[in-house]
Amino acid sequence: MAVFARDDDRSRRVRLAVAAVMALGVVATAGAFVADPAESAPDPVAYDDTTELGLSAEGDEVMAGNATIPRTQVFYSQLQYVVGYNGIGSFTASLSDGRTERQFGYPLVAYVETFDHRNPETTDDGLFAATGAGGWTPVDAAYYVVGSDAHTPAGEAVIPFRSRAAAESFADAHGGGVVGWESVRDRSFDVDSAAAVRSLAPGRWRAADDRIAEAERTADRPVSVIVGEDAPSIDAAVAAAPSNSTVVVPEGVYHETVTVNESVTITGDGARISGDGNGSVITVRAANVAIQGLRIDGVGNRTRDPEAAGDSGDGESEAWDAYIQSGYGGGDAGIKAIDAPGLVVDDVAIETNASGLLLREGSHAVVRDLRVDGSDTWQDGFMGLTGMESRVTVTDSRFEGGRDGIYLHRADGSIVRNSTFTNNRYGVHLMYTGDALVADNTVRNELFAGVTVMTRPSGNAIVGNDVRDSGAGIQSSGTRTYVAYNTLVDNELGFSTSARGSLYERNVVVGNELGARATTIVPSSRVVANDFVGNDDHAAAGAGALRVWADGDRGNYWEGANVGPRSSDERAYRPTSPVDAALHREAAAVTLRESPAAVLLDRLRGTVPGARSGSIIDPAPASEPYAPERIDAVTGPGSERAGPLHADWRAELGPPDEREAAHSNTTVRESTNQGTTAESRGHR
Incomplete structure (x- = not known):
């Protein structure tokens, strides 16, 4: 019944890996689910027991009970948590984002919430609404209404039904067409993201x-x-x-x-x-x-x-x-x-x-x-x-x-x-x-x-804030948050990645006790093009899946990542590894970095989910800082007397005419x- 089947050899390796982790006594925390390796398709769980991603359920329309967001729950091969996606588009976007499979493994099975007997309708504002509790149907067994007049607070609504007749009935009343899973999976959704x-x-x-x-x-x-x-x-x-x-x-x-x-x-x-x-x-x-x-x-x-x-x-x-x-x-x-x-x-x-x-x-x-x-x-x-x-x-x-x-x-x-x-x-x-x-x-x-x-x-x-000598620079929860171009110096913590589906980029993180902390159990944000310099520890992570802090072939700059016999573009950097974390502080760490034991541990992290828990990897660390002028301003001669710094982010992000004018300064x-x-x- 697994709707995302892989070759038998890979499936066998995954089952062995999961069994090994369970044998080591990995215990799921509250809201977690560990699949029985003997079962090819676990049953759906109560949605409250999933770890939610996608659109925040905090929207006023949802809180007031005026809207319903179709939901998906997914079991991944290397993740002990069931992931709940608010909005079908959020899940389909994750299938091609280049990070989800590396962090969670591949999706073993996914279920969608169906609305056959729940009076599906729209509100006066066109928001999708339904009554009662729905059932869960494997994504490839459901029928979907797309292009109707219904939408969610995030945009277009894709409405799943267990039967084709129920789907056609909704389409007759609200427009749109009825399609299968493959069509939905290949469909391009305007997912409201932190990039927006x-x-x-x-x-x-x-x-x-x-x-x-x-x-x-x-x-x-x-x-x-x-x-x-x-x-x-x-x-x-x-x-x-x-x-x-x-x-x-x-x-x-x-x-x-x-x-x-x-x-x-x-x-x-x-x-x-x-x-x-x-x-x-x-x-x-x-x-x-x-x-x-x-x-x-x-x-x-x-x-x-x-x-x-x-x-x-x-x-x-x-x-x-x-x-x-x-x-x-x-x-x-x-x-x-x-x-x-x-x-x-x-x-x-x-x-x-x-x-x-x-x-x-x-x-x-x-x-x-x-x-x-x-x-x-x-x-x-x-x-x-x-x-x-x-x-x-x-x-x-x-x-x-x-x-x-x-x-x-x-x-x-x-x-x-x-x-x-x-x-x-x-x-x-x-x-x-x-x-x-x-x-x-x-x-x-x-x-x-x-x-x-x-x-x-x-x-x-x-964006563009200068925070120093504080308990933390920036701590932001919620969804679709854009944290960028900030200068975070001499704090106990530079920033935390508490927001889901968010983007952290172009921050200069210098001289903090801890540069950044990954806090969400199931990672869903991008952390890229940041500069980590002179921190006691560049980054740390709590319990949860592997965090991949890069965007394609572009990672972050980590002081110390480019020391030793190989440059940073030839080797991934793991700020949560005891060895890599010490590269900018301890000369002896360079030798340990290339030892057979360290290499073996790297390979173990790549195959056994339990060995990756609570860790961060940057597969493409930058060889040079992204904002050297800001780093020099806060670390160079006279920096203690310098005033606050604010990156000219509007010159980078504004309309072309504004960018051209700003770049002249x-x-x-x-x-x-x-x-x-x-x-x-x-x-x-």
């Missing part, structure tokens, strides 16, 4: 420019009220100002709190608003409000609502989600916005032990030149900027001290760029937030990580003014 996110990143930068330009137009309004001349206080002036006008706040200290219920601009020139230490200082409850040129202190110390309902102990539960939104969104802030879309915050400085700027309920905002000074220890403070279901565009800002510099929760499409984060717990912290851009930021001395993305979002781009930019605009205007 790479192509979108420059456009997101341009979108930020457009949002900022629109914010400037919003804030440019005629003066209607001057505090001290036309009204005794800022709050009174705002209440008296007509909509779409400007309130001017002259220099001075104003001991009050302000509520904004109209679409007005509040602009100060050296003015400071000082609250009484209770509650928020400025509360915005109107659309298209602009706040400019103010200094704010006297914020209350309540960081969250202690009465918020929900269990905060489970990071994946709906109760936890609700707790965070109501709890984190219920604290004090220098500026709190509630249901206030179109907010503009420009040239503002806030001193607080709670939140600096708190956005709730669709308070989409453009933030420029904001400085937030938080608590000296993160346990005593909160977020510089908190965004709850509110898309933000942050540029040229600085966040120092407190819990997290920026915390965004369900804030899809947000952009954080050209900003500085220092002495926080996390610099940029995203939760349930996808399609974001985190670019060209400078991060220093963060306790846990410079950039971290938790839960299971999709489509984030983390240097490809590495040393930032000397990030985060200093605020100080030059007296933000202290």
Whole structure:
């Protein structure tokens, strides 16, 4: 019944290899399945027991129960885990990607979820939907409807049925045709991948420019009220100002709190608003409000609502989600916005032990030149900027001290760029937030990580950031994440490959205790064209299948891989091998590398799955660094005095006209003014 049959000799070798591993006592962890070598075709398992790849099930339509994603489960010859693919196209793409078979072995059998008696339909938005639990059918025994009007959150939907009659009935109602497995396997799918996110990143930068330009137009309004001349206080002036006008706040200290219920601009020139230490200082409850040129202190110390309902102990539960939104969104802030879309915050400085700027309920905002000074220890403070279901565009800002510099929760499409984060717990912290851009930021001395993305979002781009002296440089989960052109220096960990179906490329990873850590049990990401130099250990891997860190004949640059009698292009490099891992640190490792025992171990890794577990191989290590100029800038003379570095990734990834213009400049930019605009205007 195995639908992917191989020659008998190879099958025999595989069964012997699996039996050998089982004899050695390899134990599958939770959610794993080890096929009985006596069985040619294992039965399908509950989908919750698979390790999922493909489209994240975290999509809002799926979570809300409005869509159904056809699924596949696959048993591989050299993998003890059953792999679940969300979307038929995700599995078919893996059959020809050049990496899956090397990492997992060949697919012994694959099953698809079929929808014969599940009322298959489409939603008002055209998403495929079905009721009840489906059965599992071998992929070559199913009938597939392609080209119908049904789609999934990732694109085209291929709908499997056990019987041809059921498939034809669905096609009659929704269009398309009925085909067999061979046709589906040969079909080209537009799989939404991390490469697509790479192509979108420059456009997101341009979108930020457009949002900022629109914010400037919003804030440019005629003066209607001057505090001290036309009204005794800022709050009174705002209440008296007509909509779409400007309130001017002259220099001075104003001991009050302000509520904004109209679409007005509040602009100060050296003015400071000082609250009484209770509650928020400025509360915005109107659309298209602009706040400019103010200094704010006297914020209350309540960081969250202690009465918020929900269990905060489970990071994946709906109760936890609700707790965070109501709890984190219920604290004090220098500026709190509630249901206030179109907010503009420009040239503002806030001193607080709670939140600096708190956005709730669709308070989409453009933030420029904001400085937030938080608590000296993160346990005593909160977020510089908190965004709850509110898309933000942050540029040229600085966040120092407190819990997290920026915390965004369900804030899809947000952009954080050209900003500085220092002495926080996390610099940029995203939760349930996808399609974001985190670019060209400078991060220093963060306790846990410079950039971290938790839960299971999709489509984030983390590019061009410079993270140093932190617990970790970048830790991003989710799917279809693009992590590239970052400079990660002197951290405990450079980056982790926690995101699935993602692309990690052109990162410079220098002088970290550990350069990179492979964390997903079933690898599905590409790690290529990165430079690993001067790390105590270049890379490590947890339990799971062999990770192949290369893309065809292009691998990564590993300092030490090219030492010894053979150059790096003549030998694979294994950063998780005790011998290879020591090549850049121990001269004696060069001799051990060529010993008969090392050669035998290499061969064993290639044949016995258990001997490959928790390992990384680069079959095509580069002989020269990909970004030598950035490496020189962080390791050469005077590097300790150099400013942050940001690779000119837009010159590489943008449209042809932008690339040509950008290439006329240097490809590495040393930032000397990030985060200093605020100080030059007296933000202290």
